Amino acid sequence: MSNYYADADKFGDEAASPLVEAFHSAVKDRVRQALAQSGGDWNAFVFDQSLALITEADFAAIDARILELGHRYEWSALVSVKERPEAYKPAAGLAGDLATFSFEHPGAVTAPADADGWAQCGVGDNVVPWDEPLVGTARYVRSSEQVLKYLTEGVPAGTIAVIDDSGGTLTAPILEQFAGVLCAGGTVRSHLGILTREYNIPCFMNAKLSGIREGDTVKMEITAKAKTAEAYQHGIEMTARVWRKAGARD
């Protein structure tokens, strides 16, 4: 189809993400077929014939072909992997395997234990500066089942929630009960950052962590400066440190 507009882009080529490009190339292939099938008149095709010729089944077939090639999707919402385990990479650290689970982020800055036994185990973006560092017990909160359990039983005092959800909904009914939050996503302007500020709960967003196990005693450098919008825009590092106490566990 020589006059298909998507084939004549002087300045644009492919999407940066291989997965996006794979999907979009497949959709365009289907459009080329459908346009030819319709007689090649774009104006008649675009809002009329294409609705009958390009259907939900076509997009489902593209999804199936990607999976047939062996690709498994990264998940971001628990419900996605729960409903289609065959299509997504497996989820770990959600409940039963917490005893052996820890975040191991590539960007985590670590350092050996100091004289008091505090070993640096990561960094994060401080939401609001406070006068004193915060010490508490690390507890992973990563699934609605865990939230429901804490909603029923109450959150143990002194809990520093270790979360990979920068949103404000997963932990909505129990957030107020946290002593602190280490969030492995988002920015200080994300919804969880906004809410912890409203609740006066110390919080690091975009945390890069390594080696924190369920029940570890951890310390957050919440005295660090809050990360600014300008720092995000210009890629300026403004991080606060996280330590775990060697051998200390709740």
Next chain:
Amino acid sequence: MSERKITYPQLLETNALIQQLADESYWLCVTRTVQESKLFPVSPYMLLSYFMAFYRYPELVRKVDAHMPAEEIGDRMRNMGIKCANPAMGWGLPSFYLLGREYLINLGLLRPQDAVEDVIDVMDFWKRFQLAWHRNDGHITNSAYGHRAQILAERRVQVFHADMYECRQGDALHNAAQAFMAAASQYGFLISCESRISLHNSGPYKLSDTREMIVRDYMDLSESDFPWLDDVARGVPYNNLTVPMAIEGCHVYLMDDWGSFESEPEFKAHHVVGVGLYTSDTLTDGYIPVAMESRDALTNAFAELTETVKDATAKLWKRIASWSRDQMMDAGAITYFAIAKDIAHVAGCYEVEDWMMVDERAQRFRPLLNDEYSNAFLGELVGSLTNPSQRLNEYSMMMHSDQPARMYTHLPYSVLEGEFTRTVGPMRPGSSCLAPKQDRYTTSQGVLTLAEYNRRARDFSPLAATDDYRHLCETWLKYHASDPRAQALYEREQQHSRRLAGRGAGLTRADIEALRGGGE
């Protein structure tokens, strides 16, 4: 086929509006947030909502415009004090539409010269609404004002200023207000499926040399438009609540078009030194005080509302946690798509089928929208701008990043040579896998059916938006403060005020401060 003539000036203006949004959208998306959730498939539902916006907004804005012109809706909303948060009309309506358009261009399903009348009409509606909504500050967006939103007239700011109660961190009122705002913010994120659409800030307004005022709105809190609030939000007595806050020792230097702000120094709870509480909706002439008769009454109201909101949060969270992915997708996409739904309420032509359903043309894309693809594509669409349609020639340097890129594709001027299509066409059926909406709408006039709500909305206008008063603007007021019509406007605004009832148009800010007598 439409015979409507498309002109060169129309295209020039439309492209300027598109570019203005493209510049600001990029800045908002890279500096304000990374939105994600382990509960909701956020990126997938956002992408679904963009398709919905592209296919339905043109017909919906034409329908609303036929009932009431965009600029009249803007005038009414400004005077009603209802939900017209900047994220809704200032950014969401045009941006969701343009994001849907950009998405389809990159899927190979739409050329830049397709649906030209639709693009022109959506942008024109947006422009007329925004100019009316921002009439008092004279800008089209917050960003055009250097990120500031001074929407309100002096008469309303004076009432907020006069009636707010002093508070200090640690006292009962401060604690109660702070607890309410935290709980209501959290509830708002849950209502709107992880988006910030239910809460909004505007201002600042200068109260004194050391104080500024922020106006914070919480919206859609009760049983109203969203089906997922039926039953669980029945105990929430107000659909919209507004908290004017006086802040001291802290300058708000940025109020963006998503209704979030930046301050110097960093805003913290102790900066709040005065608060009030109001409700408003499509049927109110301005803001109605809530428990503003005494400090104790206000403190108790905040405390009671906090408990009510927490209870609703727990009930709603349990409902949502039991949903399927498709239900979460529908609720999230509908929340985004319906961001501008209140224009239909004001015009008295709101219909569930228009705003609470996923159009069949958008539904077909659902199998594409797995988490990984959606996150990656959305990141390219609004962050890295690396989709083919967004790349410009290599000499180009876009605002904010110097990339050769543009978030939203312009309309080509070759349209004037005749090679284009006009419109996506009329509305098509929609569907939703959520529970059907109950016919219960919580308003300032009680719980109404939708038909009754629309009827009352059509019959109602705030005084300042009626024919005799609509054009009596702040510039006119400057030279006519003793005119009887100015007195009438001020007295209407002051009718529920504890301190200003009947005082009229002659007061200055210093007079208000003197009348406050310490804010007790």
